[in-house]
Amino acid sequence: MSAPVADMDAIVSVRDLQVQFQTTDRHATVKAVDGVDFDVRRGETFGIIGESGSGKTTIGRALVFLLKPSAGAILHNGLDPLALPRRQFQSHRRDYQIIFQDPNAALNPRMTILSSVLEPLELAREGNKAERLKRAHEAMDRVGLPQDIGARYPHQLSGGQKQRVVIARALTLRPKLIVCDEVVAALDMSIRGDVLNLFAELQRDLGLTYVFITHDLAVVSHISERIAVMYLGRFVELGPTEEVSERPLHPYTQALLSAEPRPLPSSMRGGQRIVLQGEIPSPIDPPSGCRFRTRCQYAQPLCAEKTPDWRELARDHWVACHFADRPNFSPN
Ligand SMILES: Nc1ncnc2c1ncn2[C@@H]1O[C@H](COP(=O)(O)OP(=O)(O)O)[C@@H](O)[C@H]1O
Ligand code: SF4
Ligand SMILES: [Mg+2]
Structure with a gap:
């Protein structure tokens, strides 16, 4: 599989990434990520969507080296962090943060909010006490938390405030890239927009790069310049957000889009809602x-025999389907 972009301005380059787990009885191998290539461009928001179980979180964890690839490479600014001496690796990792869905899992219930925000700075032994305190206060300010919240405990905060604390914690280390894994999924609908706007504002002010992982197409199209669609350990489509959502080339993307309650892309208006059969x-x-063949309404004998190539069918728009370039290919 060739790389979608040979990008000089890539902050992260992923090449043939594979991440495997052993099942608990050690009798089988879970191929959670099974050959993925992409570059994340500096300053962009790169979205990854797909159903639960497709491997999104595993990619996110690998990108920040919370887990080690089984094969392939992840380069940060063209360099392999795993080749660095241990201490340099630890300090390098601070530039690449990850935030998860559940702020309760990220915050120690027995620590005050201020102690939680200070903790990463203390672990990294950044500056002296006064400097650390200043940076923690700055980070809380940035995410819109009043300073008096610092003396409280997580259970005294709303879900949205707790997620802001988690974001402040990540910001104290002045990262270059943040992987955001379903970061608004646990929040009330009414405050999701506010938190997404906060991410956009931080990106603008601090020049951050995001990898935004979600199962929710509305979230990803709101915030991302480009999106990748993931299915069963692989990318099936990748391109500019508008292009992918207006002209989806892969049958899986088309099914995801047709399931959306919002207005359909123009290419699909008047078309039918595609119901995905069965489980992943x-x-x-x-x-x-093709891994999607068991649920694809267009599957042909070739689809069982040959893995589709990863092809650039329009500028910057990549897809893995044997028939994606044949207009109006019809269901069986
Ligand atoms: N630590 C692990 N051990 C075994 N299997 C795992 C582990 N982490 C993830 N998996 C499996 O890998 C696949 C991808 O999981 P995940 O990356 O969490 O997907 P997503 O975030 O898209 O829901 C799933 O089948 C999941 O059960
Ligand atoms: S390669 Fe075949 S099974 Fe896979 S998405 Fe395309 S038509 Fe469907
Ligand atoms: Mg996940």
Whole structure:
């Protein structure tokens, strides 16, 4: 599989990434990520969407080296962080943060908010006490938390405030890139927009790069310049957000879009709602050829025999489907 972009301005380059887990009985291998290539450009928001179980969180964790690739490479600014001496690796990692869905899991219930925000700076032994305090206060300011919240405990805060604390914690270390994994999924609908706007504002002010992982198309199209669509350990489509949502080339993307309650892209208006049949198959034993074939209404014999190539069918718009360039290919 060739790389979608050979980008000089890539902050992260992922090449043939594979991440495998052993099942608890050690009798089988879960191919959670199974050959993914992409570059994240400096300053952009790169969205990754796909159903639960497709491997999104595993990619996110690998990008910040919370887990080690089983094969392939992840380069940060063209360099392999795993080649760095241990101490340099630890300090390098601070530039690449990850935030998860559940702020309760990220915050110690017995620590005050201020102690939680200070903690990463203390662990990293950044500056003296006064400097650390100043940076913690700055970070709380940036995310719109009043300073008096510092003396409180997590259970005294709303879900949205707790997620802001988690964001402040990540910001104290002045990262270059943040992986945001379903960061608004646990929040009330009414405050999701505010938190997404906060991410946009921080990006503008601090020049951050985001990898925005979500199962929610509305979230990703709101915030991302480009999106990748993931299915069973692989990318099936990648391109500029508008292009992918207006002219989806892969049958899986088309199905995801048609399931959206919002207005359909123009290419699909008047078309039918595509209902995905069945569950996502197991990544222990994925279907041969095209992994989507067991749920694809267009599947042909070739789809079981051959893995589709990763092809650039329009500028910057990549897809893995044997028939994506044949207009109006019709269901069986
Ligand atoms: N630590 C692990 N051990 C075994 N299997 C795992 C582990 N982490 C994830 N998986 C499996 O890998 C696949 C991808 O998981 P994940 O990356 O969490 O997907 P997503 O974030 O898209 O829901 C799933 O089948 C999941 O059960
Ligand atoms: S390669 Fe075949 S099975 Fe896969 S998405 Fe395309 S038509 Fe469907
Ligand atoms: Mg996940």
